[in-house]
Amino acid sequence: MSRAVIYEKFGGPEVLAVREVPEPHAGPGAVRVRVTAAGLNPMDWGIASRPELAAQFGITLPAGFGYDFAGIVDEVGTGATGFAVGDRVHGGAMGRAVADYLLVETPPSAAEMLWHTPEGITDEVAATLPVAGMTAAAALAAIELRSGDTVLIGGAAGGVGVFAVQLAKLAGANVIGTASESTFEFLRGFGAQAVAYGPGLADRVRTLVPAGVTAATDLFGTETAETALALGIPPERISTVAAGPNPPGGVRGTGGFDASPDAMAHLCDAIVAGTLTVPIAATFPIEQIRDAVTQQAGRHVHGKIVITI
Incomplete structure (x- = not known):
């Protein structure tokens, strides 16, 4: 037995x-x-x-x-x-x-x-790694994140978020992460700027980054995706992983099974190299x-x- x-x-x-x-x-x-x-x-x-x-x-x-x-x-x-x-x-x-x-x-x-x-x-x-790492990789790939982007990551301190923040930084992006205030220092340790989620999120993001946000991924519900739309980010540069079959405003729904075939190898290489921590x-x-x-x-x-x- x-x-x-x-x-x-x-x-x-x-x-x-x-x-x-x-x-x-x-x-x-x-x-x-x-x-x-x-x-x-x-x-x-x-x-x-x-x-x-x-x-x-x-x-x-x-x-x-x-x-x-x-x-x-x-x-x-x-x-x-x-x-x-x-x-x-x-x-x-x-x-x-x-x-x-x-x-x-x-x-x-x-x-x-x-x-x-x-x-x-x-x-x-x-x-x-399988769910959280692959989901993070898929979420960023769906918005074609690139060096120079300023990306808003919803749920940045969660299990998927800690991968998404680090992968975004490795891609050369400036990262703004939503979280509770008790996790701000935790997020800053990964090089992200932290912002409190909840009502008024769009105004807080505008204050934090007056130059604007160019991409977003929502790893928890739809608040960040809806905020990103309100900030004028095109739907094709916004992804969600937990919004159900009908994401708001035509943004891109995705998940770990959509990750590229080599996503796990890239995650493991970064961990071995010490550029990504779990x-x-x-x-x-x-x-x-x-x-x-x-x-x-x-x-x-x-x-x-x-x-x-």
Whole structure:
């Protein structure tokens, strides 16, 4: 037997439980990963608490939990290619990441991801990259961010935001990030100018950058996208990742699955080079999954939360 986080009804952290489940084994075309770390994302607890969102991702009860993971390949099925026993890997598996073992097809299916983990990147860091890192890369690519831009990033201190701010700086952009005042110093540590979200955002941005903003990405809801439109930014230079199927004003909706094929390699290269850092706010053992999700869902975490397994 092995362990996995399972929930049998939709709800808050209280529905999550560590259960014994049959140990899976790699069949034809698949590899088995011994999971060592799983990074949490807002969509994880969103799926577990909202049946309508779970349905969009094809999740039915009882369900496993989490998407981002890192670990070691310990079984390779017949015909599986690209990976060998002992390879360090990271990737994504919808509703299955927080478990001792998971199976991934090779090549991965449309809802899965699997990459080799480079030397110099820990499993805890690797487990934060698939959703947050790829989403940030896609959000900036959608607005064709370039050197000299002044970009407004909504939700800049969140899990996706810390990647977006750093990637934007690496691209040569001036970064304005929306956040609560308690996170201003945290954001400034990444080279961003911070501005409080909420009513009056457009006026505060005008005061902060009289020369104007040239691009924007909204990583939380629609406030930043709507503000960017009010500031006169063309819709094609505004992206959203959490606005649903109909973003406001014709701005560009995107997500991690839209990231370029080489986006993960660029993220990893930057981490190894020391030009991109991944702040890990806390780690929790799998037995404390409820505590971890409670903290992550509080929306005031500076960086990523990781489950160690």
